[in-house]
Amino acid sequence: MTDARSLWIATAPRIPVDADLPADTEVAIAGGGLAGIAAGLALAERGHRVVVLEAERLGARTTGGSTGKLTLLQGTTFSRILRHAGDEVLRAYRTGNAAGRDWMRAHLEGMPGxxxxxxxxxxxxxxxxxxxxxxxxxxxxxxxxxxxxxxxxxxxxxxxxxxxxxxxxxxxxHPLLALAVLTAKLRRLRGVVVEGCRVRAAEPDGAGLRVSTDRGDIRADRLVLATGSPILDRGRMSSRxxxxxxxxxxxxxxxxxxxxxxxxxxxxxxxxxxxxxxxxxxxxxxxxxxxxxxxxxxxxxxxxxxxxxxxxxxxxxxxxxxxxxxxxxxxxTSSLPHAAEVPGSRGRILAATGFAKWGMTNAAAAALALAGQVAGDEPQWSARLREHRGGLRDAAQAVSLNAAVAGHLVGGWAAPHTRAEGPAATVQRRAGAMVAESIVRGKRCAVSAVCTHLGGIVRWNSAEQTWDCPLHGSRFAPDGRVIEGPAVDDLAPRDPSAPDERG
Ligand SMILES: Cc1cc2nc3c(=O)[nH]c(=O)nc-3n(C[C@H](O)[C@H](O)[C@H](O)COP(=O)(O)OP(=O)(O)OC[C@H]3O[C@@H](n4cnc5c(N)ncnc54)[C@H](O)[C@@H]3O)c2cc1C
Ligand code: FES
The missing domain is CATH 3.30.9.10 (D-Amino Acid Oxidase, subunit A, domain 2)
Known part of the structure; x- marks a missing residue:
């Protein structure tokens, strides 16, 4: 059961990328899923210098796991948005999604598979x-x-x-073949795409930013977070x-x-x-x-x-x-995608998220929205979506979301002394620390059970054999390596032989 492999990743050749990280760029983009690559291409089409920094390999996460339907028929999305935000915002959503779909079609039509x-x-x-x-x-x-x-x-x-x-x-x-076409076009426009390059931090540097990655630092005027849930967020965005x-x-x-x-x-x-x-x-x-x-x-x-x-x-x-x-x-909480500045970043950091399982159109729409915002000619539909202030329904949703998060935070820390997470995994309090221990394919690993994002206690995912955080969805491998979600740091290793609290 552990050999999970997306059909798309299994049936697409590896996408060619660049070997070296440049020292500076105009726009750095964290995340090489559809949102990051589309944003890179939309910006490069407008003449911007772009570098995409992907932690693993392109399409490794949600894009590589998508069902890949590029459509305006989106389950109950339109009725949900109408209820939350009214018909004017709904029309803006529709226009943005149609623009995203048409942009994808224009780039992908005639590309085999x-x-x-x-x-x-x-x-x-x-x-x-x-x-x-x-x-x-x-x-x-x-x-x-x-x-x-x-x-x-x-x-x-x-x-x-x-x-x-x-x-x-x-x-x-085919989400991976589509990503390969867009990546090739981005690189033809002199965009740089680097894999195995996790963004760990971003600090103000003059009018721009110094972005720290596993492969060194890069200076950028702006950083776009296209990492699914935005990394580097301390709760302001992930709480919504x-x-x-x-x-x-x-x-x-x-x-x-x-x-x-x-x-x-x-x-x-x-x-x-x-x-x-x-x-x-x-x-x-x-x-x-x-x-x-x-x-x-x-x-x-x-x-x-x-x-x-x-x-x-x-x-x-x-x-x-x-x-x-x-x-x-x-x-x-508003059910609308977010393609805009990260609050408090003075326009230097933008984020694309909240696609609610309709990212094939919404990621492309977000790319067009962000490219327009950077160039100063944002499409009207994007401005309308960005300016929407949630109503009572959204506020109620945010309250219940955060109550659930708080419940899981407290519940995780107050868990019984030893919580069996399944035959292969336990969370235990040992020598004052919460320790997550697992045995996968005979390999025993002990790591801190405290999520490096905002301190949730991780839980075992029995099908995928990973440690998953119930607060905002960060996920970690048995050896503590961060896989996805807003966390950027791995779970620290712990001594598996340390006595438990009673010892
Ligand atoms: C089961 C499922 C089915 C779906 N089916 C459809 C569908 O049929 N139609 C549709 O429109 N949408 C669908 N979606 C939604 C769509 O797939 C997603 O909205 C879209 O793929 C999200 O793209 P993304 O680029 O935002 O995220 P991702 O593809 O997850 O890309 C984020 C990237 O950021 C990287 N990253 C993370 N942290 C860092 C870091 N610190 N530094 C550098 N890189 C980092 C990750 O490795 C990842 O590659 C589906 C979603 C799911 C879950
Ligand atoms: S505390 Fe936010 S994802 Fe774990």
Missing amino acids: ALARRDAVTYATTEDGERALREEADALAAAGVEVEQLGPGGVGLPFEVAAGLRLPDQDQL LSVSREFAAAYRLPDAVRPPKAMYLSVDPVPRSLRSARGLDGEPVLVVTGDPFETGREDDTAARLAALDAWVRAVYPRAWRITWWAAQDYRT
Whole structure:
């Protein structure tokens, strides 16, 4: 179960990048997922000097784990935004997303394997789901997106559904091949892209910044944080972001069964998404994602993956799983993406986050928004989204989000003396310190259980065999290496033989 590998990463060649970190640049971008590479390209297209600094390898995290649907049919997103922010903001969201989609299309059309035209379908199997579909259809109409209403027979899935909405002529991406095309274009415009280069800190330096990375320092006029949840944030932004993680898997089907042609997403209480793709040997496969959970707050993540698997096998008997993976994305309390200055940074640090699992359009929209802000000709839709001040509903959401975070902070520290996190892992108080200990493939590791972001106590993720923080979603390998989330520092090693508090 530990050999998780995204289908996209497994089926794309390594993206060529640059070997050396330059000493200075106009804009440094932390993060080489879609948001970072798109922001780099949008800025380079306007003549800016750009360096992208990626901690691991391009697309390693959420972009490499995405379902890759490039569409304006986004589950219940439009009705949620209408409820939170009203129809003017909703129209701005729609315009930005359409601009993002068109920008992606313009760059990717005709590039082998990167993009394929497909209808998008949202469907419901329950009464609650049907109600959500009706609300979404109304919100889409208010935003000027025309969808087709489908009855039970028109959805085209091999199981019973109650109703659906179809938006024709959308696209499905191979997210890594798409990222490779955008990266090559960025480098042709003299953008520099460096991997294995984690940003650890940024300090004011004259009118700009000195950005410290694992591969040395770089001076930049501006820094864009395109790291999923913004790193270097001490709570101001992360307190307004919730994080949702989800499993995905690719299945081979029996010869007589074809994967669905359209891209599907359910709006039922357990959302699931289906699409077709090419497998490890180029064969047609079904990709399914679903069963989301909050990072670091799930007792048994392996059970979530098993539930997804069981659902697929019930719908497609004799489906054979060839690979699985998981990824997470962030939602703001207003449900609107954030593509703007980091509060308090005097315009020197910008961030792109809060894509709420619709980053294929939203990351590109954020890139256009940030490039416009840097150049002083921000699109109107971007200014409208940026200026939106949340209402009571958003404030209530922020309060409940932070109450949950506080609950997990206190709960983690007050945990029983020894908390068994599963057969392979424990969190213990030892010699005054909280210690997370695991045994993975026979290797025993003991590390501090205290998240290096803001002090949450990590929990074991049984499916992925990682330590995950319940506060803002930072994740760490068994040996303490930071994997993702707002943390930039690893969990410190601890002596596994230290006596526990009672010793
Ligand atoms: C299961 C799932 C399915 C999805 N399906 C869809 C879909 O069908 N359609 C859609 O539109 N959206 C979808 N999304 C959302 C979309 O994939 C994301 O919104 C998008 O990929 C986010 O891109 P990003 O660049 O912000 O983040 P990422 O791809 O996570 O990129 C951030 C990068 O920053 C790097 N990084 C982190 N810290 C540092 C540091 N300190 N220094 C340097 N680099 C750092 C990371 O290694 C990573 O590569 C899905 C999301 C999930 C979780
Ligand atoms: S305390 Fe913020 S992610 Fe752990």
